Amino acid sequence: MDINRNEKKRSTIKEVAKKAGVSVATVSRVMNNQNIVKDDKRRKVLKAIAELNYVPNPAARTLGKKQAYKVAVVVPNIMNYALADIIKGIQITLDDNKVDILLFNSNENPEVEKRIFLSLSDKLVEGAIFIAQCGSLHDFSTLAKRIPIVLIERAEKNNYVDRFEINNDDAMLKIVGHLYELGHRKIAHMTGHSSSYNSKTLTKSFLKALRKYNLQFLDEYFINTSYSFRGGKEGLERLLEKGKDFTAIVCASNVIAIGAVNTAIKMGYKIPEDFSISGYDSFPDIDVLNPSITTIEYPAFNMGKQAAEAILKKFNSEAYRLGSDTIIKVNLSKGESTGKVRIE
Amino acid sequence: MDINRNEKKRSTIKEVAKKAGVSVATVSRVMNNQNIVKDDKRRKVLKAIAELNYVPNPAARTLGKKQAYKVAVVVPNIMNYALADIIKGIQITLDDNKVDILLFNSNENPEVEKRIFLSLSDKLVEGAIFIAQCGSLHDFSTLAKRIPIVLIERAEKNNYVDRFEINNDDAMLKIVGHLYELGHRKIAHMTGHSSSYNSKTLTKSFLKALRKYNLQFLDEYFINTSYSFRGGKEGLERLLEKGKDFTAIVCASNVIAIGAVNTAIKMGYKIPEDFSISGYDSFPDIDVLNPSITTIEYPAFNMGKQAAEAILKKFNSEAYRLGSDTIIKVNLSKGESTGKVRIE
DNA sequence: AAACAGTTTGAAAACATTTACAAACTGTTT
DNA sequence: AAACAGTTTGTAAATGTTTTCAAACTGTTT
Incomplete structure (x- = not known):
């Protein structure tokens, strides 16, 4: 595509x-x-600038300056919502x-993400923030020598990038603990597609949490679906087809949970009486x-702010400096979608 | 802020x-x-490029080219969601x-939007897309001479910009008509803050539609609130404080509607039996x-695509060319949140 | 009035590319 | 072998800033 407009x-x-x-x-x-x-x-210069409507x-x-004042996201x-909130920060x-x-938006397409990653080196940006994983790992070592890099919720480790990781282990421990206290022993799990790094790590943390509480994991109650209301709906439908032996579902995202809760109620189940989500x-x-959703929340907006601040800080530092690892704390927010297990 | 990193x-x-x-x-x-x-x-050149890892x-x-291959949004x-979907397109x-x-994100702040608008002229972009209004009108005539401009859902008119307007009149006609058929005669209206252009134009269209159906508008059932679930909740609470003479609420946005529906049900109302939303x-x-929401929908993603295509088209055109006005069609999607009015 | 230090200025180089133009090659045709 | 047309290449100008460095001003002190 050639851009050929005759600019004034x-x-x-x-x-x-x-x-x-x-x-x-x-x-x-x-x-x-x-x-x-x-x-x-x-004064003369300012007058001329005004008269000529000059903008550099x-x-x-x-x-001239070798500075572009731009950061890639x-x-x-x-x-x-979570990503948009981070971007807003x-x-x-x-x-x-x-x-x-x-x-840059990869649309969950690993190839597009790869292409974006590769093209970044010729973009003239003074920093890059990568949020969430999609597909394969990238080698940030070369890029990180040139510009500051921040990775949010990504697998890559590298001495020179700043990383922000949500404390998934603690998140799953908190939610499984919460359900355990309510008497749940058979907990299903609904997460994103198996190709997603974020889904996979979260599942690992979920399994860890189960072990901690000496709960067994039932393979048939593990569902991969898409991160959307509809994903929650379809996931729940597939889950229920397999039987209803579980008493709670831990979803990997609020949209999935909301889709599942609404679908369950539509099907005639009572939440949380019949099962918790x-x-x-x-x-x-x-x-x-309605019902409000019990969830593990993390401070997305604030993470965005922190990520941007990390970039800005590195702008000023002499050359190429060690990165930091920040673990983001999570918080259990109890809602109406989880409750005591019914004594059968 | 000075950016001083020693780039490799x-x-x-x-x-x-x-x-x-x-x-x-x-x-x-x-x-x-x-x-x-x-x-x-x-071949020699390509070899050298590879060896030196050269990127222009x-x-x-x-x-050199006087082309930056960049568009401001x-x-x-x-x-x-609607805006994000447009951006995605x-x-x-x-x-x-x-x-x-x-x-660029103005965060609903008119002053920030103004600042962004003014700064655009010195950004070296080959086009700009402005989505939705926030605050005062801008004068696009100068900017439009230099780069193609697309305005989506904005008030400004100008011979040289491309405009995309959602057919609000038709939208309100369709939804009021739908409610009228269901027997509703007293229809409340919940929209965004009064400072918002989009809210104001929508309200005008709503009033037009009421007139068409010979319905009177009750001032006390007109609520301004924020575009969010919580806005829907708070709006409904304020509405109900004033009495419950209405039988339906037309909301200016789905998030408001969802917040209102969920809050109503929490308060013990039955939707749509007690009132439609x-x-x-x-x-x-x-x-x-649950319930699914009756809504007027417009093709956000597609609007984004069209807007981008309009920009690309103008890139290639010789100089400065007349803009077009596109009216976006809307579609009534019937859900469970509206129903026949109860005979009292 | 000369010397000096400090401030203000301008000329020109630097930044990394594209591109217009001319020069130097080709391979044909006479 | 000269003339020609067409292709390929290099030189240098152009793009619009910033910045270095030296020159030209200041105003003070001797």
Whole structure:
């Protein structure tokens, strides 16, 4: 695709200099408000700038300064509240620092993500934030030497990237513990597609938690589905086809949980009387729903802020510096979708 | 904020040229796959590129070509399914054409939006898409001379921008008609905050529809609230405080409707037996909810695609060309949240 | 009035590419 | 072998900034 629009020409720094009767260097100094320009010249320059409607050409500026004030943000799906909330946190923080974000969406397609990853090295961004995994691992070592990298909920480990990991082990321990206390012993699990790193690690944590409580895991009550209301609906339908021996379902995401809860009620089940359902994620106003969903929540917006701050911090550091690992704390938020197991 | 990281230096076209024993022009030709380079030289160049790990500097390229392959997308809130869906449509279409998107989020803050709008003129993007209104009107005439502009659901009119407007009149006519057929005569209205252009125009369309059906509008059953589940909850609470003379509520958004429906049921009302509630928007899998929501839906993802295509089309056109006005069709999707009015 | 330090300025180089133009090769045809 | 047309290549200008460095001003002190 060729882009060939005849732009109405911008005025240049040369024209401003000519009009103001000074050198381009002086104009540049005024633009970058270096206060070594005398007042009378500064005034002349500002006047010329206003008259010519001059705005500096960012490409030339980037070339001269070797700074683009841009950060790439790569997500698998923008239609996901938790991810959108993280992006919002990033956006607000970077915006405060006059850094723009270049948004890339892989649409859960590993090949697209790979392509984005590879193309990043020629994008002229001063940093990149990758959120959530989709498909294969990338080798960040080369890229991390050039620009600061932040990974949120991703598998890659590397000494030079900053990582933010949600404490899945604790999350699953908390939710399984909560269900255990309510008397649940047969707990089903509904998670994302098996190709997803995030699903797989969460399942591992779930199994760990079961072991801790000496609960056995029933293979037939393990369901992979998509991260959506419909995924919750279809997952529940497949689960119930196999029988209803479980008393609770731990879902890997709130949308799945909401889909499952609503479908269960539509089918005539009572939640939580017939079985409990829990979610996981960051979902706004989840307490407003009926029934409200018991969930493990993490501070998505805040994670975004932290990620952006990590990038900004590295901007200023001399060269290439060790990354940090941050474990994000989770919080059990009890709702109406879980309850005491019925004594049969 | 100063960005001062010591980047590991990229290799340049000069180094490649030297290593390959050719001129920089030849390297440039290879990079832009112009097939006027002889095979032996091309091979040498490619070898040198590979060995030096050369990737062209985008800023220099932009400067030379006067093309940045970037489009700005400005939204009031990224945490909104309909907007996110539009962005997704834009993203996919632009990505196919190797155009990147620069995402700006005004966070529903008119001043931030204004700032973004003004800063756009110095961003070096080949196009801009503004989605939904937030606050004051902007004057797009100057910007539109330089780059193609697409406005989605915004008030500004201008001969040179492409506009996409949802057919609000038809939407409200359809939903009021649907409720009228079900016997409803006293219809409340819950919309966004009064500062929002989108809310205001929708309300106008709602009033028009009422008139068409000879229904009177009761001032006290008009509620402004926020676009969220909680907004729906709080709106409904305020509405019910004023009495319960209405038999239906037309909400300006699905999140408001969902919040209201769930809250109503929690309060002990039966929906739609006690009153009907309708939504408006694009919301994924809304039919999975319990009850499913009657809503007016518009093709958000597709609108995004169309918007991006409009931009791409203008890229290729000579200079500055008339814009188009597209009215987006809406569709009534009947759910379980609306029903026949109870004969009292 | 000369010397000096400090401030303000401008010329020109640097940034990394694209591209217009001319030169140098091809391979035919006379 | 000269003339020609077509292809391939290189030189150098152009793109619009920032920044280095030296020069030209200041105003003070001797």
